[in-house]
Amino acid sequence: MTKTKHITKLTGTLMLAALLFTGCSSSEQEQQVVEQAISVKAVVVSTSDREIVSTYTGSLEGEHQAVLYSKLAEAVDSVWVREGDQVVADQVLLSLDRTGPSSSYRETESRYANAEKTYRKMERLFKEGAVSESDYDAAKTIFEVSQANFEAVSQLVEIRTPISGTVTSITVSPGDFVTIGKKLVTVATLNRVRVRFGVNSNEVQHIDVGDDIKISSEATDLPGYGRIETVASSADPLSRAFEAEALIDNTERLFSPGMFVRIHYVRNRLSSVVAIPRRSIVTIDRHETVFIVENGRAARRPVTLGADLSGDVVIESGINPGDTLVTLGQDYLDDGTLLTVTIISEQ
The missing domain is CATH 2.40.420.20 (conserved putative lor/sdh protein from methanococcus maripaludis s2 fold)
Structure with missing residues (x-):
């Protein structure tokens, strides 16, 4: 019996040791995880x-830019230039149909020719003393009115540029019928380009005339640099933004009118x-x-x-x-x- 008790006690001791060992191993594994x-x-x-950089968006235009619109509902007769051409002030860029019903060109031209013929005749007769001064003055007045009317009609059918520059856009072709107010041609100077953008009321106090800006566009990998030219003193009633305007150097012709750009303005340096x-x-x-x-x-x-x-x-x-x-x-x-x-x- 003594031997049996001893074996039983030993067995219990070994089982307890095994449980303790197993518990320690499990704890160590959990600790490792x-x-x-x-x-x-x-x-x-x-x-x-x-x-600290503020970023705005805007679109470009030439420093000096003329957008020409039709003042007649008439067909396009001829287009005398192409995009990219250099033009000078008062050059005819395109012509509308002179024989169309809206232009009245031929009728006005005929009146002008007849008035001029009558005036020249009356002028000669007046110098000879064959007609009175009042008859001469009446003929002269009719001639001058006819001349002014003809010049006005000519300006309607002959689209001339008011500035020298580059043709940046032509929106019509010969044979197209245009309505009053239709955009026809854009001419711009390109050595510098202009960008206008809106600034909110929280940031407008940071922007001053003469400050430097940078612009970027997806159309070119290179940035452009310029300066603020004007900042509006009052907000636009619709957008509630203050319009700022900047001129960008464009001697390398990286940018074109109509291009969408981002304007980057450093408003603080830390x-x-x-x-x-x-x-x-x-x-x-x-x-x-x-x-x-x-x-x-x-x-x-x-x-x-x-x-x-x-x-x-x-x-x-x-x-x-x-x-x-x-x-x-x-x-x-x-x-x-x-x-x-x-x-x-x-x-």
Whole structure:
């Protein structure tokens, strides 16, 4: 019996030891799972000089530009120029049908010719003393009225440019019938182009005449540079925006009238600020938060945000130059998470 009790006691002891060993192994396995490191990318925080840039949109036109419209409902007879041609002031660009019913060109031309013929005859007779001064004056008046009418009708059928420049747009072809108010031709000077854009009331106080701007367009990879020429003193009643106007150097002919552009205006310059990618910020308990690396683990830091820098944001407080900031993988972290860190060179 004594031997049996001893064996039973030994067996119990071994079973207890086995359970304790199993419990320890399970605990160690759980500990290993919790301590599995999460891979993140990070940058070393530094200070830099940054710019706060406001971006607007607008379309370009020539510094001097003339858009010519039809004042008759008539057919197009001839187009004398092509887009890209250089033209001089008062040059005829296209002609409308002189024989059409709307132009009255032929009728007015005939009246003018007859009035001129009568006037020249009366002028000769008056010099010879064959007609009275009143008859001569009447013939002269009729001639001058007919001449003015003919010149007016000529201007309606002969579309002339009021400025010298480049033909940038032709919207009609010979044979097209145009209505009153139809856009026909645009002529512009292209050494400089003009852009107008609206500025809201919160930003208009930052913009001054003479300030530099930059423009960009999907039509060219190169930017353009210019200066603010005017800023409206009152807002447009419909858009509630203040119109600003700038002239852009275009000697390289990078830009054309009608082109859609973005206007970039530096409204403030910041010196030696901490700016980080906005994507590195997470919201925890309604607080803007980042994670930095401390002794191989994640450390949660609430931050105070400053100016928005179009993708980056200025940090007023919460992190310091020299901190290692997690910029990729922060969504999976908690305070104290073990990390595997890859340092990247740029934020």
